[in-house]
Amino acid sequence: xxxxxxxxxxxxxxxxxxxxxxxxxxxxxxxxxxxxxxxxxxxxxxxxxxxxxxxxxxxxxxxxxxxxxxxxxxxxxxxxxxxxxxxxxxxxxxxxxxxxxxxxxxxxxxxxxxxxxxxxxxxxxxxxxxxxxxxxxxxxxxxxxxxxxxxxxxxxxxxxxxxxxxxxxxxxxxxxxxxxxxxxxxxxxxxxxxxxxxxxxxxxxxxxxxxxxxxxxxxxxxxxxxxxxxxxxxxxxxxxxxxxxxxxx
Amino acid sequence: xxxxxxxxxxxxxxxxxxxxxxxxxxxxxxxxxxxxxxxxxxxxxxxxxxxxxxxxxxxxxxxxxxxxxxxxxxxxxxxxxxxxxxxxxxxxxxxxxxxxxxxxxxxxxxxxxxxxxxxxxxxxxxxxxxxxxxxxxxxxxxxxxxx
Numbered sequence: 212x213x214x215x216x217x218x219x220x221x222x223x224x225x226x227x228x229x230x231x232x233x234x235x236x237x238x239x240x241x242x243x244x245x246x247x248x249x250x251x252x253x254x255x256x257x258x259x260x261x262x263x264x265x266x267x268x269x270x271x272x273x274x275x276x277x278x279x280x281x282x283x284x285x286x287x288x289x290x291x292x293x294x295x296x297x298x299x300x301x302x303x304x305x306x307x308x309x310x311x312x313x314x315x316x317x318x319x320x321x322x323x324x325x326x327x328x329x330x331x332x333x334x335x336x337x338x339x340x341x342x343x344x345x346x347x348x349x350x351x352x353x354x355x356x357x358x359x360x361x362x363x364x365x366x367x368x369x370x371x372x373x374x375x376x377x378x379x380x381x382x383x384x385x386x387x388x389x390x391x392x393x394x395x396x397x398x399x400x401x402x403x404x405x406x407x408x409x410x411x412x413x414x415x416x417x418x419x420x421x422x423x424x425x426x427x428x429x430x431x432x433x434x435x436x437x438x439x440x441x442x443x444x445x446x447x448x449x450x451x452x453x454x455x456x457x458x459x460x
Numbered sequence: 461x462x463x464x465x466x467x468x469x470x471x472x473x474x475x476x477x478x479x480x481x482x483x484x485x486x487x488x489x490x491x492x493x494x495x496x497x498x499x500x501x502x503x504x505x506x507x508x509x510x511x512x513x514x515x516x517x518x519x520x521x522x523x524x525x526x527x528x529x530x531x532x533x534x535x536x537x538x539x540x541x542x543x544x545x546x547x548x549x550x551x552x553x554x555x556x557x558x559x560x561x562x563x564x565x566x567x568x569x570x571x572x573x574x575x576x577x578x579x580x581x582x583x584x585x586x587x588x589x590x591x592x593x594x595x596x597x598x599x600x601x602x603x604x605x606x607x
Contacts (some may be wrong), residue, residue, distance in 0.1 A: 392486045459489075
């Protein structure tokens with residue numbers, strides 16, 4: 212007998228490509244007989260509303276939301292993408308006179324993308340200059356693209372964004388920017404999290420994620436998530452990440 | 461004879477280099493999970509990168525492995541009293557490297573909610589600002605002079 216499971220992704224991980232989700236749903240239905248219903252949200256606030264009510268069965272959550280799901284809603288970690296960690300970078304224009312993080316000062320303009328982990332890691336990166344984002348003239352953006360635009364149009368002195376978003380920029384854009392510093396924590400990952408109401412689905416889901424890279428269709432899906440495979444995540448690793456986020460925030 | 465001379469030269473260089481300040485590597489955050497008695501249970505790569513230890517060096521060892529002689533016992537007593545009562549402790553600490561050199565780290569220790577493998581405390585060490593280092597350098601200097 213099949214059962215329906217509504218699922219979604221953190222707004223910061225959303226891909227506006229319907230095929231990605233259709234193929235993902237087809238594969239899970241075939242392998243687990245689990246019918247998935249993708250819930251698309253028009254805004255982060257709409258997502259947060261359902262999220263806080265624990266109304267989603269399966270969520271691909273950024274580290275911050277994954278920690279909240281774990282601690283406040285007893286969700287279980289299922290999998291994470293191989294080799295993908297959430298790190299942040301601080302960048303300036305390539306021709307900027309700022310050469311070191313300690314050259315920053317509170318009179319400068321800062322553009323930052325609003326992913327919670329990016330803001331947290333950004334604060335850590337600015338700390339050696341004895342400043343934080345509240346000290347600077349800050350421009351907050353939904354996406355890294357706006358941060359990049361600010362830098363290129365000289366609307367800001369310094370930008371903070373998720374490192375993998377910077378890495379995926381076209382070379383032409385990247386070459387006009389310069390990284391001042393990049394975090395190297397390697398402990399924060401986005402996680403697939405399963406609702407406590409669906410724990411009976413855990414073994415089947417964990418197996419599908421674990422084996423997704425073994426066939427062509429699965430590999431194609433993984434490519435959309437910019438990874439080669441999913442790794443199952445132990446509860447302890449998710450708990451450690453939640454503790455660390457709690458400590459650093 | 462040549463080998464002995466080479467070794468003497470290496471020792472001379474090592475001795476000459478000991479107790480020098482080592483810069484905190486940009487972007488790194490050292491993360492350490494400690495058990496109830498301060499023994500290192502789990503660490504991240506940044507600790508190895510910053511201290512020069514190997515993965516196998518720290519297993520079963522106490523946090524005192526990184527305790528610099530300039531930091532008095534009373535500082536550590538104060539830290540453990542605070543975290544033992546459930547609070548978090550934060551301060552700038554001089555951390556001893558394997559080669560005898562040191563670095564300054566903005567250190568936070570707190571009891572953790574989830575206690576896997578009997579770990580009780582989470583410790584992070586981050587790059588402090590130059591101002592924070594100068595303030596603490598003066599503070600420890602005063603303590604050691606008995607001021």
